[in-house]
Amino acid sequence: MIYELYYWPEIQGRGEFVRLALEDAGAEYIDVARRRGGTSAMLKLLDDEKVKTPPFAPPFLKAGTVLIGQTANILLFLGSRHGLAPAGEAGRLWTHQLQLTIADFVVEIHDAHHPIASSLYYEDQRKEARRRTQDFLKSRAPKYLGYFERVLERSPGKYLVGRTATYADLSLFQVVAGLRYAFPRAMARLEKRHPRVVGVHDRVGERERIAAYLDSDRRIPFNQMGIFRHYQELDM
């Protein structure tokens, strides 16, 4: 089966967590809005009244006749299909729990530069973004990174759940890479206190299929439209 991934073609965004899992699994997939039909193909499916299980927003994945939305939900599905999560119930729930905590972190990373409304330009909420980012870098980012560091300390292996990488490790890689792009100064400081988290980032980045993906034109570069954005004035 060839998966169809639907996501905005110009950004990594939330779609990137799915792309990383598909790439690491060596799964066949079409990045529909980038390779076939563009954004309009995506919006057409999103607005199709015949779809009985409509997604709220991209990303969504078509797997045969099933249409799955919500990033963490897509990963829950892919994890069990492609060995990117433990097979047992407890391990499967634990991996998903970590992913949902990463999802919470991602919302806070995004809202640091858009605290008032996604629909407004950054320039229209610059003052508020500065206030929110101050709290984010001082309290929230250390709280999340400290949490994942603690999880890794207690893990029986070098990955979050154990000795093999799960989709949650791939997502943690993406978060570290994104934070480095958005906040190079602050992250240089934060990384010192979270060596295990950085270790996961490095090991994931060296996985054969991930390394090949990062090197390819399928990997969209970070830019100022996604979740992770670099505004020098916010990198305190």
Next chain:
Amino acid sequence: MIYELYYWPEIQGRGEFVRLALEDAGAEYIDVARRRGGTSAMLKLLDDEKVKTPPFAPPFLKAGTVLIGQTANILLFLGSRHGLAPAGEAGRLWTHQLQLTIADFVVEIHDAHHPIASSLYYEDQRKEARRRTQDFLKSRAPKYLGYFERVLERSPGKYLVGRTATYADLSLFQVVAGLRYAFPRAMARLEKRHPRVVGVHDRVGERERIAAYLDSDRRIPFNQMGIFRHYQELDM
């Protein structure tokens, strides 16, 4: 087995989505911080270094030897145990997808009154809250409510997933009840355009165990510390 629910004892908060599922299932559970040991019992477990799968934050549920965190993840677990979600994979994922969309909505409801930092008082972000709530009531709340209305239009039954209630319906009940508390004026306006969503609220509230629960002292009243808060100046 008797479940142990760990959540802040003074608020409904995110714990309420779990309480509703436990109550509707008729499951035996102890609301630990309210009934046995208080908040300190909860924090002790949260900080316990022997816990191999530490939660990031409350709520978390102890089910025998398993400790499960993240509201939507707890519901995924309870849903399959207590018939609060379809048994098949596609239906299970669809229900979870709806729950994750409700979770996104809940973050936006909370951040409407706390757009800068959870750690600051409302009074310290009042101006920003007014700006964010304006966008929330004008764009975001209608977008989410419109989405669930659309899902109900396409559902083969009167509930989100079909003819029987799932944990996602219980959560939608809670969101409508909370929005009515927080924004009585705005909701009176919004409800007119979302009759199916209101219908789910009403039907869930009439379920025997839910009605008994709402009538009991186990249901904490809405208050100004939770996700849903009523500030008259925000109810535009």
